Amino acid sequence: MSIFDGFKFRSESSPIHEMDPRAKFIYVCILFSSAIIFNNIIPLLILFLIQMPIVFLAKVQREWLRSMKASALFATLIFAMNFISLYFYAGHETLCSITERSAAMTIRFLVLIQTFSIFFLTTSPDMLGLALEQSGIPYEICFAFTTAVRFVPVLAEEAQTIIDAQRARGLELESGNIIKRIRNYIPILIPLIVNAIRRSMELAETMESRAWGAVKNRTNLYALRIKGRDILLIVSSLIILIISVYTSIYIRVPSITQMMHC
Amino acid sequence: MGLAIIEAKDLTYTYPTGDRPAFKDVNLKIDDGEFIIITGPSGCGKTTLCRCFNGLIPHFYGGRLEGEIRVCGLDVKENPIHMIARHVGMVFQNPENQLFALSVEKDVAFGLENLGVPREEIRRRVDWALKITGVYDLRHRAPHELSGGQQQRVAIASVLAMNPEVIVLDEPTSFIDPLGAEQIFQVINSLNRDLGITIILVEHRLDLISKYADRMIVMNEGRIILNGDPREVLTSEEARLIGVGIPKATLLYKALKAKGINLNGPPLSSDEAYKLIAEAMSK
Numbered sequence: 402m403s404i405f406d407g408f409k410f411r412s413e414s415s416p417i418h419e420m421d422p423r424a425k426f427i428y429v430c431i432l433f434s435s436a437i438i439f440n441n442i443i444p445l446l447i448l449f450l451i452q453m454p455i456v457f458l459a460k461v462q463r464e465w466l467r468s469m470k471a472s473a474l475f476a477t478l479i480f481a482m483n484f485i486s487l488y489f490y491a492g493h494e495t496l497c498s499i500t501e502r503s504a505a506m507t508i509r510f511l512v513l514i515q516t517f518s519i520f521f522l523t524t525s526p527d528m529l530g531l532a533l534e535q536s537g538i539p540y541e542i543c544f545a546f547t548t549a550v551r552f553v554p555v556l557a558e559e560a561q562t563i564i565d566a567q568r569a570r571g572l573e574l575e576s577g578n579i580i581k582r583i584r585n586y587i588p589i590l591i592p593l594i595v596n597a598i599r600r601s602m603e604l605a606e607t608m609e610s611r612a613w614g615a616v617k618n619r620t621n622l623y624a625l626r627i628k629g630r631d632i633l634l635i636v637s638s639l640i641i642l643i644i645s646v647y648t649s650i651y652i653r654v655p656s657i658t659q660m661m662h663c
Numbered sequence: 664m665g666l667a668i669i670e671a672k673d674l675t676y677t678y679p680t681g682d683r684p685a686f687k688d689v690n691l692k693i694d695d696g697e698f699i700i701i702t703g704p705s706g707c708g709k710t711t712l713c714r715c716f717n718g719l720i721p722h723f724y725g726g727r728l729e730g731e732i733r734v735c736g737l738d739v740k741e742n743p744i745h746m747i748a749r750h751v752g753m754v755f756q757n758p759e760n761q762l763f764a765l766s767v768e769k770d771v772a773f774g775l776e777n778l779g780v781p782r783e784e785i786r787r788r789v790d791w792a793l794k795i796t797g798v799y800d801l802r803h804r805a806p807h808e809l810s811g812g813q814q815q816r817v818a819i820a821s822v823l824a825m826n827p828e829v830i831v832l833d834e835p836t837s838f839i840d841p842l843g844a845e846q847i848f849q850v851i852n853s854l855n856r857d858l859g860i861t862i863i864l865v866e867h868r869l870d871l872i873s874k875y876a877d878r879m880i881v882m883n884e885g886r887i888i889l890n891g892d893p894r895e896v897l898t899s900e901e902a903r904l905i906g907v908g909i910p911k912a913t914l915l916y917k918a919l920k921a922k923g924i925n926l927n928g929p930p931l932s933s934d935e936a937y938k939l940i941a942e943a944m945s946k
Contacts, residue, residue: 527765548763554807603760609723610753611774615745622772622785
């Protein structure tokens with residue numbers, strides 16, 4: 402299982418999938434900043450939990466769970482680092498409050514991962530490219546982006562074929578020290594790069610044959626339009642932002658430790 | 664036959680890296696609505712010749728192109744590729760490297776988007792092209808999820824959507840299984856028969872496709888050796904010596920003829936052979 406599986410887009414029809422990527426991007430930015438504003442566990446937990454309905458609405462709970470599992474190791478690391486540094490440097494804090502503060506940092510990390518994974522799980526790279534295009538980024542760059550995404554699985558497959566072929570000729574990948582191991586990959590990389598160059602020549606030929614660059618203002622099969630539900634998402638994100646900023650300035654959120662007088 | 668849609672006079676081309684011409688003194692006239700098969704051993708210059716039909720040679724490859732070539736009334740040397748691409752669609756050998764979008768319909772729309780066609784018109788023509796090539800149901804799939812045959816039909820749809828007068832296909836079935844190849848040939852035939860599109864097909868698998876062709880051109884070592892009716896070309900001694908993949912039905916005809924059994928004209932497919940043999944036996 403790779404950590405990227407929790408971010409890999411899968412085509413699915415859900416209200417979240419059909420939303421405008423730009424609206425979702427605003428949502429991601431706001432959730433990010435809100436998570437950064439707080440270092441208290443209660444608001445961070447709330448940020449984590451209010452995203453759960455979105456996960457279920459988008460029907461990506463399986464992939465979400467995978468991204469959570471994949472980040473478990475890193476989350477543990479963050480918890481341990483915080484705990485150790487607070488224990489040695491925070492002075493007169495109780496063990497409970499150290500635990501709580503470390504947990505808060507871990508949850509902050511999980512909120513970031515969760516937001517990111519919702520965005521990438523529900524936004525097709527095509528839509529992402531389109532959003533880039535409609536935000537005024539030159540078409541060549543957007544095209545390079547979507548084409549790169551398109552060829553990731555193809556190149557991965559090709560790399561596997563080359564690895565198999567070189568192994569069949571007796572190439573050992575997992576032996577020797579770190580320098581040796583890196584050098585082992587040269588016989589894999591060279592054919593892979595040569596093939597990629599050849600492939601790109603063929604692609605260029607095809608693009609030319611389909612009138613690439615014929616007119617200045619090219620049109621697009623799809624158009625992004627902000628719909629009612631996108632506005633709803635943007636407005637609710639903004640409300641979250643306002644509440645977060647207001648709370649962090651005017652309200653002192655108590656920690657669980659304080660509430661329990663531990 | 665109609666007007667000449669492609670006309671080449673004394674055409675000679677040398678690649679920038681080549682020391683001798685890839686083809687030499689090619690004279691060729693292709694009429695509107697013809698179905699042409701070009702065949703010949705690997706390296707005989709047939710792919711290079713095809714690249715001249717839409718301007719990839721000389722504009723993309725460079726090199727030295729001598730002689731004259733006009734396609735759909737346009738001088739290939741004078742017009743940029745995107746001008747010629749409106750008239751000539753090109754389908755290449757490897758289906759994987761012809762599709763670069765993340766969904767099938769986006770790929771088919773690519774050419775039209777480049778031409779700045781309005782959105783409603785793109786939608787209409789994309790759906791039309793997908794239906795003709797029989798891949799309409801796959802329109803939301805990612806190209807890399809499809810089989811080779813399906814990918815190649817998407818590639819055909821994507822040039823068809825641009826409404827070309829000529830479609831050039833350079834060994835479109837060499838990466839495809841027999842059933843997929845058969846389906847591709849049927850699509851190609853219907854483009855020619857129903858839509859009147861001029862087809863130029865480079866192909867080795869002559870068993871399945873010869874019966875549809877109006878004319879067959881055999882190239883060898885950069886020259887056109889044979890150019891004529893497929894039945895005459897395939898029964899000729901030169902075709903056998905060059906190593907053209909002569910259909911088995913035609914070989915059977917020749918073998919029977921050598922034994923003194925004469926069928927009524929050379930067949931190009933097993934169906935035709937069956938009819939001729941049945942006819943001969945009932946006499």
